[in-house]
Amino acid sequence: MATTRQAHTVWEGNLIEGKGVVTLDSSGIGEYPVSWPSRAEKANGKTSPEELIAAAHSSCFSMALSNGLATAGTPPTRLNTQAEVTFQPGTGITGIHLTVQGEVPGLDEAGFVKAAEDAKANCPVSQALTGTTITLSASLA
Secondary structure (H helix, E strand, C coil), X not given: CCCCCCEEXXXXXXXXXXXXXXXXXXXXXXXXXXXXXXXXXXXXXXXXXXXXXXXXHHHHHHHHHHHHHHHCCCCCCEEEEEEEEEXXXXXXXXEEEEEEEEECCCCCHHHHHHHHHHHHHHCHHHHHCCCCXXXXXXXXX
16 A cells, blocks of 8 residues: 655745745654755754755665565664765755664674665665665674
8 A cells, every 4th residue: 555645844035044844744743944054054953855865765774674684584683874965055965875783683794785785775765866876884783
């Protein structure tokens, strides 16, 4: 069964001086302020599209990796994934770097790296972001 998730943003003003609020509608878990300075300079307590992409990518990748490992008979005890989305004003998103550390009993480093590469290539968010260079660092804890 397909699912659809929703969020919306209310923006006021022009790009440079304006501001907005992103609301996560489907979950109802919050409203988050967003602005150009929070995107192109310092966050200062506000989010950005790139931070939201990083959150989506790190969680999707972790789910895909967990599933792949479990399907192969080596379920993880813990995965710690960070996604770094680089934004260059005037150019756009220039890359995403995933870093994952895993605790996976019975699996060696080479097997973990292979499973992580597979998750990177096949998680739905990675597939949605194919126009962007995605790199990966994977290691066992």
